[in-house]
Amino acid sequence: MRINEHPILSFTKGKLVKFTFDGKEYEGYEGEPIAAALHAAGIKVLGHTHELGRPRGFYCAIGNCSSCLMTVNGEPNVRVCVEKLKEGMVVETQKGRGELK
Amino acid sequence: MIKTDIAIVGGGPAGLCAAISAASQGANVTIIEKASNLGGQLIKQTHMFFGSQKQYASTRGIDIPDILMNELKKLGSLVNVMLDSTVLGLYEDGVLTVEQNNKYIKIKPDSIIIATGASEKFLAFPNNDLPGIYGAGAVQTLMNVHGIKPGNKVVMVGAGNIGLIVSYQLLQAGIEVKAIIDAAPKIGGYYVHASKVRRMGVPILTSHTVKYAHGKEVLKKVTIVKLDNNWQEVPGSEIDIDADVMCISVGLSPLAELLWQVGCDMIYVPELGGHVPVRNQELETSVKGVYVAGDVAGVEEASSAMVEGRLAGLCAAKNLGYAKENFEELKNDCIEQLYSLRSGPVGEKIRAGLSKVIV
Ligand SMILES: Cc1cc2nc3c(=O)[nH]c(=O)nc-3n(C[C@H](O)[C@H](O)[C@H](O)COP(=O)(O)OP(=O)(O)OC[C@H]3O[C@@H](n4cnc5c(N)ncnc54)[C@H](O)[C@@H]3O)c2cc1C
Ligand code: FES
Numbered sequence: 140m141r142i143n144e145h146p147i148l149s150f151t152k153g154k155l156v157k158f159t160f161d162g163k164e165y166e167g168y169e170g171e172p173i174a175a176a177l178h179a180a181g182i183k184v185l186g187h188t189h190e191l192g193r194p195r196g197f198y199c200a201i202g203n204c205s206s207c208l209m210t211v212n213g214e215p216n217v218r219v220c221v222e223k224l225k226e227g228m229v230v231e232t233q234k235g236r237g238e239l240k
Numbered sequence: 241m242i243k244t245d246i247a248i249v250g251g252g253p254a255g256l257c258a259a260i261s262a263a264s265q266g267a268n269v270t271i272i273e274k275a276s277n278l279g280g281q282l283i284k285q286t287h288m289f290f291g292s293q294k295q296y297a298s299t300r301g302i303d304i305p306d307i308l309m310n311e312l313k314k315l316g317s318l319v320n321v322m323l324d325s326t327v328l329g330l331y332e333d334g335v336l337t338v339e340q341n342n343k344y345i346k347i348k349p350d351s352i353i354i355a356t357g358a359s360e361k362f363l364a365f366p367n368n369d370l371p372g373i374y375g376a377g378a379v380q381t382l383m384n385v386h387g388i389k390p391g392n393k394v395v396m397v398g399a400g401n402i403g404l405i406v407s408y409q410l411l412q413a414g415i416e417v418k419a420i421i422d423a424a425p426k427i428g429g430y431y432v433h434a435s436k437v438r439r440m441g442v443p444i445l446t447s448h449t450v451k452y453a454h455g456k457e458v459l460k461k462v463t464i465v466k467l468d469n470n471w472q473e474v475p476g477s478e479i480d481i482d483a484d485v486m487c488i489s490v491g492l493s494p495l496a497e498l499l500w501q502v503g504c505d506m507i508y509v510p511e512l513g514g515h516v517p518v519r520n521q522e523l524e525t526s527v528k529g530v531y532v533a534g535d536v537a538g539v540e541e542a543s544s545a546m547v548e549g550r551l552a553g554l555c556a557a558k559n560l561g562y563a564k565e566n567f568e569e570l571k572n573d574c575i576e577q578l579y580s581l582r583s584g585p586v587g588e589k590i591r592a593g594l595s596k597v598i599v
Binding site: 140141142144145146147148150152171172175178179183184185193194195196197198199200201202203204220221223 | 274275276286300302359360362369370371372373374375377378379381382383384386387388389390391392412413414456457458495
């Protein structure tokens, strides 16, 4: 669901790149937040809470609230609302709290 | 350890103006901004701003950062900008710790201006954590910065300026706004904004709140309910609205963690959005050499944030020994601008709040 026409804004996009989300391939624009690319692909649920398993989406979209934590290229607890999309990224729903390496 | 005269945390309108005015007096400044670009909240404000000419009224918010950046450029090497850099800690010995691209950096400035802005408040109701329920600012970022529709049918909660403006911007992006609701009996925002969305057919329901959000994995439906004069639900007044997005726009609270860390005296002032630091006329907090400007000092507007930034920058520079002959004139001009921005009935709440924290 991208905005194609806007009365005031025009959107300059990076190049189209491929990434995977839970093993499935998607496309997005390089440099946009991972959450934006996922949302454009219709994916709103980014994870589930540890205790009650309730679905989580983003909330603030500017890196303040940590509602959007996912595992990216194996690294857990990445705020995908501010992490920029790159070619070939492996984005996964996070299971558990993640470990510090 | 990086050294600089004045470290400015946050590159929004307040931080940018602080940098301009401090460097204009001759101080060396470092702006530390966690995002990849400067401008703070301005980068998503597609509407024309209010205020007076001095605060760029009738310029679109998105165009103001460029104007400020041009001013910054003229100051040359006195201004350093660190992007993608998050200030993590502010210690009692005045050291700032910063994360930049997974690197840990320490900065020792002589003074610090905190201009971190504010974050969106949340609202309590059953299922308020469902995906599809977003901060109004988040929806604005998604749509105006990244060009992505948040969904198709929106319920806006909050009829203050942000709720009204974001509703209008949703309509501009071709998204349906089913209703704007507000628990208060009166519309909080300016009537010009309210009548714009009303003319486009969006109902504004005052004395209404959210009773329930429906959906298993994502938001599907919102139940709203009417409130009586005592803010109690009126039984049988529930209305169901099909919606895949609910925007929460019930105010902001200052992002004051760093001020707490360094031990500033803080007071809870509801009129200013939450806990804010005690400060003097020069915007210096109870911790010597730590200044504040913008929404973190009290949630207001970009116009006042910019003037506060200029004032804090000027005074921080002067107190380090950098003052040009026009210092007093500039300082008085800032104080007058703030006074006029906060005059009249619109500024009543802010004036009441500030009277509790300015010493
Ligand atoms: C929808 C909407 C409409 C608005 N309309 C108007 C209007 O018409 N007129 C008007 O005057 N105002 C308007 N405002 C208000 C205005 O945008 C804010 O008051 C203003 O942006 C506050 O400026 P600031 O510099 O204090 O904070 P911000 O603009 O929030 O900037 C703070 C900056 O600090 C950075 N930061 C935070 N923490 C850290 C950290 N730890 N390390 C490094 N960087 C950090 C942030 O990334 C951000 O860039 C509107 C706001 C919204 C949301
Ligand atoms: S949505 Fe708030 S941090 Fe990502």
